[in-house]
Amino acid sequence: MIKFENVTKIYPGRGERKEIRALDNVSFFVEGNEFVSICGRSGAGKTTLLRLILREECPTAGKVIFDGEDLSCLKHAKIPHLRKRIGTVFQDFKLFPSKTAYENISYAMEVMGATDEEIKRDVQKVLEIVGLTERANNFPKELSGGEKQRVAIARALINRPEVILADEPTGNLDPYNTAEIIKLLMRIYESGTTVILSSHNKDVVNKIKKRVITLEEGKIIRDDKEGRFVL
């Protein structure tokens, strides 16, 4: 489903700043309905890897292939179509502050051109899945960190994406909420969605007991089927 072929990503230096080799000749393949944890220290290249899948960045060398399509050659106008197939969850939630929990989720459906009836039906359902039915009309500032992240997951989930990319989704959460979010991601995976989770939380990665790709200084140093966080 997702294939990295000798991908290198270099951020050019400017003036005093040296160039950064975020990813260095990285190759791996993620199958459909797989749970992959990407782990590594801060600056190892985890976020860059996810940004390449989202086509927020283009590789300096190599290919990123999504469902048979080379993302480096993807035209600007086709990027929204790609992103509609991928749900994203971030450490800082990236919610619309001026929209309620309900509106944050429904916006992702509006983008897809869903009808008002479809939006009403599906948003209600996904709010039940993430356990936020009671908080539907609250604005992000009125929600706890765990609740915000559940809204973000609901938004990522609402269009039934093929892949969920979760970039340090538990980075800002306490252990209780961390466990809840991981449980939710596991349920999403079990329902048939590919999940790619980036994390530097050892407990989280070890608890999942699924494939683990370990990055160090932009290179893959381990790729274990039922791996553990080893650094």
Added chain:
Amino acid sequence: MFTPLKRAIKIGYKNFYRNIAISLATVFIVSAAVFGISMLFLFNSAANVLIDSVKQKVDVSVYFTENTKTEDILAIKAALADIPDVSGVEYITKEQALDEFTTKHKDEQVLIDSLNEIGKNPFLSSLSISAKQSFNYDQIISFLNADNYKDMIARVDYFQRKPVIDRLYSITDNINKAGIIISLIIGVIAVLVAFNAIRMAIYASKDEVSVMRLVGASDWFIRGPFLVYSAIAGLISFVVVFFTVFWICYGFNGPIKMIAPEISPFKIFIANFWILIIIQIVSGLAISMFSSVLAIRKYLKV
């Protein structure tokens, strides 16, 4: 097809009232530009009415002596009508002239009393001659100067249309030039203000725009609400200007008619009702949407 449009309108409308101070500033300045354009148009219409009324004025009035017979006057009228430069000849009898005078001055008692004091009809029979566009009275004048009419004609009055019309054209032209320059200046200011308002709206939504991109919003799904925002500003400006111009035309109708009886601002407003609406809508939308497109192209990288 209508769902994205409906959503763009909804989001654009929300953006408009959430940034109400900037929105009102945009509406105000766009209104100023649309008002300038509307007034320029109305001024031109008024000038045309004035010029037409001057063109319709009688060019030459010939007054006949008391003794001249009606048959002679009618013969002269027929002969004048044959002259190529003459567009019309009207015979006004002594009685008609008296009636016209008493009707016109019925409220001016001094004039009526003076007329009664004279005791008889002091007016003379006359012919009112209109010339064609050429403003050339030469043929008419040489005809009237013929020896055989000398005894019959008491007086000939000329109304020199050409210099009046030339002056009117010159005044209109100068006011037009000044109006166009002022409208252009206001138009440029309006574009700049609207441009900045949209830029600020884009800047305020910077983080939201990046999230929109991440959830797969297309370029037009992101840009649409900003276009709607400016369209709303343009349409509100139209409504503001329409009622302002209506009020001015209605309110100043009497005073302007006192100065220039030929010009009725309210009549001109009604006569040009639809064209005025089109001009105001098109100019309001053009100014606001043009600035919006500029700001979107420059600041909204999606």
